Amino acid sequence: MGNKYLVLLLCAICIFGCKNDEKQVVEDLVEVIEEPEEILEFGFNLENYIVKRDTIRKGDSFGEILERNNVGYPKIFNIAEKAKDTFDIRRGLQIGKPYTLLCSKDSLELAKCFIYQPNLEEYVVINFHDSIHAYTSRKPITFVEKTATGVINSNISETLEEQGLSPRLAYKMADDIYAWTIDFRRLQKGDRFKVIYTDKYIDDTIYTGVHDVKAAYFEHNKEPFYAFRFLTDSSKGIVDYFNEEAKNLRRAFLKAPVKFSRISSRYNLKRRIAVYGFKLRPHRGTDFAASIGTPIMATANGTVTKSERRGGNGNYVKIRHNATYETQYLHMSRRLVKVGQFVKQGDIIGKVGMTGNTGGPHVCYRFWKNGKEVDPFKQKLPEAKPISDSLKIEYLKFIEPVKTQLDNIHFLEDVFEDQNQPEHTIKQNDNLISLNN
Numbered sequence: 001m002g003n004k005y006l007v008l009l010l011c012a013i014c015i016f017g018c019k020n021d022e023k024q025v026v027e028d029l030v031e032v033i034e035e036p037e038e039i040l041e042f043g044f045n046l047e048n049y050i051v052k053r054d055t056i057r058k059g060d061s062f063g064e065i066l067e068r069n070n071v072g073y074p075k076i077f078n079i080a081e082k083a084k085d086t087f088d089i090r091r092g093l094q095i096g097k098p099y100t101l102l103c104s105k106d107s108l109e110l111a112k113c114f115i116y117q118p119n120l121e122e123y124v125v126i127n128f129h130d131s132i133h134a135y136t137s138r139k140p141i142t143f144v145e146k147t148a149t150g151v152i153n154s155n156i157s158e159t160l161e162e163q164g165l166s167p168r169l170a171y172k173m174a175d176d177i178y179a180w181t182i183d184f185r186r187l188q189k190g191d192r193f194k195v196i197y198t199d200k201y202i203d204d205t206i207y208t209g210v211h212d213v214k215a216a217y218f219e220h221n222k223e224p225f226y227a228f229r230f231l232t233d234s235s236k237g238i239v240d241y242f243n244e245e246a247k248n249l250r251r252a253f254l255k256a257p258v259k260f261s262r263i264s265s266r267y268n269l270k271r272r273i274a275v276y277g278f279k280l281r282p283h284r285g286t287d288f289a290a291s292i293g294t295p296i297m298a299t300a301n302g303t304v305t306k307s308e309r310r311g312g313n314g315n316y317v318k319i320r321h322n323a324t325y326e327t328q329y330l331h332m333s334r335r336l337v338k339v340g341q342f343v344k345q346g347d348i349i350g351k352v353g354m355t356g357n358t359g360g361p362h363v364c365y366r367f368w369k370n371g372k373e374v375d376p377f378k379q380k381l382p383e384a385k386p387i388s389d390s391l392k393i394e395y396l397k398f399i400e401p402v403k404t405q406l407d408n409i410h411f412l413e414d415v416f417e418d419q420n421q422p423e424h425t426i427k428q429n430d431n432l433i434s435l436n437n
């Protein structure tokens with residue numbers, strides 16, 4: 001902008017000097033001033049203001065920031081009052097988050113508008129230009145659909161890294177999609193996959209990573225496993241992955257309520273403990289040792305029926321999953337759910353602790369079937385909720401083009417065999433699929 005201005009000004013001086021045509025010069029300059037390049041951000045033309053950008057620092061308050069920018073106290077109080085339904089200025093500002101002040105383009109540099117960004121996507125506008133109004137808005141988000149393929153040499157992370165693909169794709173496939181079908185710690189050399197996924201961008205420029213996997217194909221020990229993402233309950237936002245025959249890829253229950261833990265004590269009705277004089281002390285749960293603060297996950301979808309602190313259980317949560325199954329999680333340091341709350345499989349419901357009767361930090365996981373505590377490892381656990389008959393028709397119709405798309409993605413090695421196709425056709429294929437705000 002500055003350069004452009006300078007160039008035009010130099011032109012003008014040149015014309016002025018060379019031709020002495022004063023009228024021409026004035027017109028040129030007026031043209032430049034009247035049509036400034038618009039810089040739109042947060043819905044404002046930044047050219048109209050002195051723009052001050054900073055981050056919230058320790059000790060900063062909304063009042064102090066405004067005061068530093070020449071807004072007086074009665075007005076600050078008014079602004080805070082009027083804005084409070086949209087945004088709690090007193091409690092909402094977090095250290096390190098960016099904010100922007102739009103100030104008057106004069107010697108006063110009076111603040112006219114305060115824009116705060118609690119995260120990359122959202123921004124809060126408190127405009128006090130004349131009347132005071134406040135609102136929250138979102139930056140436009142773009143999803144870009146991409147495809148990738150890979151052949152396993154030793155492990156999935158390495159294969160993804162070689163191609164410059166996000167490790168999040170590995171987590172998605174290993175933990176979300178195929179956690180119950182394929183053991184990713186035991187992949188075979190030559191196992192291979194194709195995946196259709198979306199990358200997320202904010203404002204078209206900020207890459208925020210892999211957003212979702214739309215469909216995947218994994219060949220493990222020469223056996224194909226298809227997975228298609230499908231929204232089964234829009235009101236609860238439940239998304240599941242099903243195979244080409246509409247079978248749910250998930251089991252109803254996770255194997256453990258904590259990640260990366262070891263079982264320190266199994267369900268054992270004949271347990272005897274030395275400190276109790278080797279008396280029979282049945283253990284009706286499975287203990288997973290983990291450090292204090294480790295997140296505890298609901299092992300299945302359900303509704304919280306208990307969340308309290310009581311006796312030997314300490315802080316515990318109990319969840320009813322259906323008419324048959326309930327699960328219970330003991331000795332938490334913190335409970336993060338309330339009675340009546342609906343939780344999804346994998347949701348964090350509390351943190352590992354050592355409240356109640358316990359010798360060390362762990363979660364005692366109790367698995368109830370028809371009102372009795374049983375050993376979950378001896379149960380033939382049910383498949384996750386199957387697709388309903390009415391949805392099944394919709395699902396099969398939905399996946400038809402996706403499956404075709406997946407089948408038409410070729411593996412690099414196959415392309416080499418079929419010399420007709422140049423190498424680049426199998427590289428990542430970017431497709432702009434949706435824009436929203």
Ligand SMILES: [Zn+2]
Pocket residue numbers: 265283285286287363364365
């Ligand atoms: Zn236990």
